[in-house]
Amino acid sequence: MKVGVTAMALLLAGLHGAAAADVELNQTQMLGRRLVDQHCGVCHTRPTLVSGMYGPELSRETAGGNQEIVRGIVADGTPRMPGFKYMFNAGEIAAIAAYLAVLPPGHQVVNLPPK
Numbered sequence: 657m658k659v660g661v662t663a664m665a666l667l668l669a670g671l672h673g674a675a676a677a678d679v680e681l682n683q684t685q686m687l688g689r690r691l692v693d694q695h696c697g698v699c700h701t702r703p704t705l706v707s708g709m710y711g712p713e714l715s716r717e718t719a720g721g722n723q724e725i726v727r728g729i730v731a732d733g734t735p736r737m738p739g740f741k742y743m744f745n746a747g748e749i750a751a752i753a754a755y756l757a758v759l760p761p762g763h764q765v766v767n768l769p770p771k
């Protein structure tokens with residue numbers, strides 16, 4: 657059964673965090689990734705391959721790559737997005753911005769074959 661367990665582990669590794677798979681994350685960015693995966697994906701990633709998204713894709717190009725602006729948006733929210741300043745402390749919000757700063761753009765783009 658050893659082979660099956662290994663295959664499953666590889667499969668799970670492939671499914672999780674594929675967007676940042678080719679980027680080495682430090683401790684701060686790892687924290688940011690966990691928070692983003694848990695709290696932001698519902699609006700900022702595609703629920704299924706053919707779904708639209710409620711919010712824009714997040715990447716190192718978000719807000720022109722300015723982490724200070726990203727931290728402000730995450731803290732205060734926007735007309736269609738809740739603010740997180742009562743949920744996360746300043747260090748957690750900074751970790752989120754540090755993680756987004758390494759995400760390559762285009763990770764939510766899906767190229768489906770034409771029908």
Ligand code: HEC
Nearest residue numbers: 695696699710711712718719726729730734735736737752
């Ligand atoms: C309820 C849905 C929702 C959740 C949850 C949410 N957002 Fe948003 N977010 C939006 C929408 C929608 C926008 C686009 C701005 C608008 O329409 O008000 C946005 C915009 C942004 C922007 C600016 C993007 C740009 O291109 O200017 C950033 C940065 C951002 N969100 C980060 C986050 C982070 C980080 C989290 C998790 C901590 C998060 N959001 C959670 C809906 C959401």
